[in-house]
Amino acid sequence: MTDKGIIVGVIEDHPLYRSALAQLLEATPGITLDALADSVTxxxxxxxxxxxxxxxxxxxxxxxxxxxxxxxxxxxxxxxxVSAYAGPSEVLGAMAAGARGFLSKDVDGDEILRAVHLIGAGESYVSPMLASFMLNAARQAGPMIELSGREREVLSLVASGERDQDIAAQLAISIRTVRSYLDRIRDKTGQRRRSELTRYAIEKGVLAIPARQSA
Structure with missing residues (x-):
């Protein structure tokens, strides 16, 4: 968050939906609209x-x-x-890739804004749909390899998209210590890449699910 409030960009290739999002964001105090684009490039x-x-x-x-x-x-x-394609594979794949939240396009503007504010504040936004998929994945994935409490904390923060320096600041430890924990987690789980660790955390139910704010 900056002195301009939450800066928000939009990548959406459907012109009408992109325009609707832009109008919603521009009309909301505390949000400044940045780039509108139809592709990542x-x-x-x-x-x-x-x-x-x-x-x-x-x-x-x-x-x-x-x-x-x-x-x-x-x-x-x-x-x-925010996608019209919101099946388990799309949702879990996006979260494993580092997304902080996932909503289907049939939600109303208030829920999009609620998610933007939570993510802008450094949290994740877990809708009931996403929580359901995560819990189902955890049930199907079998028992979790035993991790220490601090290793679980580090893994949860990795799954929430935090960088090593952010994890170090939140846990009041050094970046070197964070990386030492990550090495241990990788050795125990057999997952090497950050996206693989995130998927593992989602499947095992390690990703913290913040309390959903009332409307």
Whole structure:
């Protein structure tokens, strides 16, 4: 969050829905609209802030689906996926790629704004749909390899999209210690890449589910 409030960008290839999102965001106090784009490539060229919340569709021209999420997260943004495609594979794949939240396009504007505010404040937004998919995945995935309490904390923060330096600040430990915990987690789980650790955390129910605010 900046002195301009929450900076929000939009990557959506449907012109009418993109326009509707822009109007919603511009009409909301405390939110400043940044780049509007119909693809990840166009967004990268138009964005003016490196740490905004980005509302992202999945079925985009060029880079799309989980790869689009990963690319926008790699730019330093917090991603909220809003998509008409909201099955378990799309939802869990997007979260594993680093999205902070996922909503289907049939939600109302108030829920989108609620998600933007939570993500802009550094949290994740877990809708009832997403919570259901995560819990089902956890039930189907079998028992979790035993991790220490601190290892679970680190894994949960990784799954929430936090960088090593952010995890260190939140847990009041050094970046070197964070990376030591990550090495232990990788050795125990057999998952090496960050996206694989995130998927593992989602499947095992480690990703923290914040309390949903009342409307």
């Amino acid at each position: 166009q967004f990268a060229a138009r964005r003016t802030h490196a740490d905004s919340v980005v509302i992202l569709d999945l079925r985009l021209p060029g880079v799309r689906d989980s790869a689009a999420v990963m690319e926008v997260v790699a730019m330093g943004h917090k991603v909220l996926v």
